[in-house]
Amino acid sequence: MNCSELKCCEDSKDEFARCVFTHDVDGGCQFESVSENSPGPVENNEVLLRFVFKPHHFDDDELNETLFSDCFKCGASCNRGLFLDVDHLHKLGYDCQNEKRKYIGFVRLNVGFMRDSCDNGIRVYDTALPYNKCHADVVSLPSLPKTQRKKVRMTLLNHVRTNGGVFSPDCPL
Amino acid sequence: MNVIDTVGFSGERHSPDCISTKNLLQNYSDIGSILVKNTRKKLSGLSFSLFIADSEAFVVDNESSDIEIDYLPKKLYERAYRQVDNLRQNPANYSDNDPNVPSPVQETTAKAALFKLAESGLPEPKIMLLDDGTLSAYWFIDNKNYASIDFDASENLIWGIDEEGCITVGEFSLDDTIPHEIISLLTKTKTIK
Structure with a gap:
């Protein structure tokens, strides 16, 4: 397929994951660059960094599976660690917080691990943006049975707990 | 204790089967907080009342008039x-x-x-x-x-x-x-x- 067609999925918002799996059946577009803003396709040896935002009224400090709920809908937004230093990442994180959510840091995800997990049910795409060329998305198939979706969420949660994360300077968990 | 409701079994004797937690849950699942197994033993063969107060359940032994507040799911x-x-x-x-x-x-x-x-x-x-x-x-x-x-x-x-x-x-x-x-x-x- 022409992987540039995946650009149209970016308008799908909550249906982004479904759109990607519909257009890129075999996942081949993970290894192509689909944006003129991009530094290139996301390689298996890269590390993605996912921001963690805590709702202001949360009474719980423990990360949980919901950090990866977006995989099945709009895609779990990440930044490609290869191209960003920690200070820059924190600045991006602070810029994304709002009155509802406070930025508390980021967690690490190995691209190769994700692509090899859950019977290749987790994919990583270069989704560079005009204002953030390091943007990437982690997606999984929304039509998976609920047990398999749970396995995807738990696999990713285990992975970030193993890899650890970096707290923002003024907001340790 | 501000008792706002009283449900079931008051003044009667019940076999353990009748007052199993499962029965209570089925009969009063809308209440959301009834007694659990620790209470079941105390109630065997006794008459008792079950009070719902402040969203919690309290068991009253009618014979001894002792009030037992046992381990309730909502409390646990x-x-x-x-x-x-x-x-x-x-x-x-x-x-x-x-x-x-x-x-x-x-x-x-x-x-x-x-x-x-x-x-x-x-x-x-x-x-x-x-x-x-x-x-x-x-x-x-x-x-x-x-x-x-x-x-x-x-x-x-x-x-x-x-x-x-x-x-x-x-x-x-x-x-x-x-x-x-x-x-x-x-x-x-x-x-x-």
Whole structure:
């Protein structure tokens, strides 16, 4: 397929994951660059960094599976660690917080691990943006049975707990 | 104690079978907090009254007039029940988009499932809210293992355990026994968060 067609999925918002799996059946577009803003396709040896935002009224400090709920809908937004230093990442994180959510840091995800997990049910795409060329998305198939979706969420949660994360300077968990 | 309601069994003698927790749960599941197994022994062959007060259940032994406030699910899982209420009022999780508000059915399913977990003697879980409004219980165990149950209102409950990186998932009905994998993981461990 022409992987540039995946650009149209970016308008799908909550249906982004479904759109990607519909257009890129075999996942081949993970290894192509689909944006003129991009530094290139996301390689298996890269590390993605996912921001963690805590709702202001949360009474719980423990990360949980919901950090990866977006995989099945709009895609779990990440930044490609290869191209960003920690200070820059924190600045991006602070810029994304709002009155509802406070930025508390980021967690690490190995691209190769994700692509090899859950019977290749987790994919990583270069989704560079005009204002953030390091943007990437982690997606999984929304039509998976609920047990398999749970396995995807738990696999990713285990992975970030193993890899650890970096707290923002003024907001340790 | 401000007694706001009185339900069932008052002034009568009941066999243990009649007052099983299961019967009480079936008859009064809308109340959300009845007695659990620790109370069952005390009530065998006695007459008693069950009072519902301030959202908790109290058992009164009519013969001795002693009031026993026993281990109630809602008392055991006070934080979890509170988290369910909080998440219904302020739905939130770690995803980028706001999750759905739990529907009344989703909330009822969650509270019934919590009752079942408490009755089974499992440690109190934390509660998270999935994007579709499903409430879910989870436990971090010994800082390395993990267990969780999604209280899915439309189908079976979805469960998963992560034991030293080995992830197992499955499903069971609210009427079934809790999967032995979960019980095993939660009862053999030392520190649960």
